[in-house]
Amino acid sequence: MKKVNLIISAFAVAGLLLACSGPKDSKQSADSVNTAKADTAKKDSSMAAVDKDDAKFAVAAANGGMAEVELGKLVQEKAVNTKVKDFGTMMITDHTKAGDELKALARSKGITLPVALDNKEQKIKDDLSAKSGADFDKAYVNDMIDDHKNDIKEFEDASKNLKDADLKAFAIKTLPTLKMHLNAIQKIHDSMK
Numbered sequence: 001m002k003k004v005n006l007i008i009s010a011f012a013v014a015g016l017l018l019a020c021s022g023p024k025d026s027k028q029s030a031d032s033v034n035t036a037k038a039d040t041a042k043k044d045s046s047m048a049a050v051d052k053d054d055a056k057f058a059v060a061a062a063n064g065g066m067a068e069v070e071l072g073k074l075v076q077e078k079a080v081n082t083k084v085k086d087f088g089t090m091m092i093t094d095h096t097k098a099g100d101e102l103k104a105l106a107r108s109k110g111i112t113l114p115v116a117l118d119n120k121e122q123k124i125k126d127d128l129s130a131k132s133g134a135d136f137d138k139a140y141v142n143d144m145i146d147d148h149k150n151d152i153k154e155f156e157d158a159s160k161n162l163k164d165a166d167l168k169a170f171a172i173k174t175l176p177t178l179k180m181h182l183n184a185i186q187k188i189h190d191s192m193k
Helices: 002-020 026-043 052-078 082-109 119-129 133-161 165-191
Strands: none
Touching: 052 082, 052 119, 052 133, 052 165, 082 133, 082 165, 119 133, 133 165
């Protein structure tokens, strides 16, 4: 009973902190909840919790994956280049699959994931939405190159540094797909010159 009260108290405090700290995006909120869970687990050794840095990786990966899917859907509406549209379709398919796997993994680990894009990814989506035609295609392709370079670095770091074996395995398993995406979008970029 004492453990249940401690858990309830920890989540109540986390909720108050979230409410009092002003508006946050979904990614920041998920990070805050996961930090509170990890801090509570440190105080109660009978509770299992994923390391804060491991949870941050999961949150960032989920946020990035959601962005890839959302932008892939935008590409279906706005792109004029067939190769760009095909790439957008691949983003929807591959990142939905990885996102579903990550959601199941996070659920099993008690990790809270974001439910909407963070402010940064939403701004990218909004900025792309304002473009059309070849300008849209070029901006999307450039964003995907930068994004996948960053993702590859994050997943390479995660595959070396994560403490949770299942999250590490997810990073290792996903990394070749991210590298394939970068290669594909780079080829599209080069063909547009």
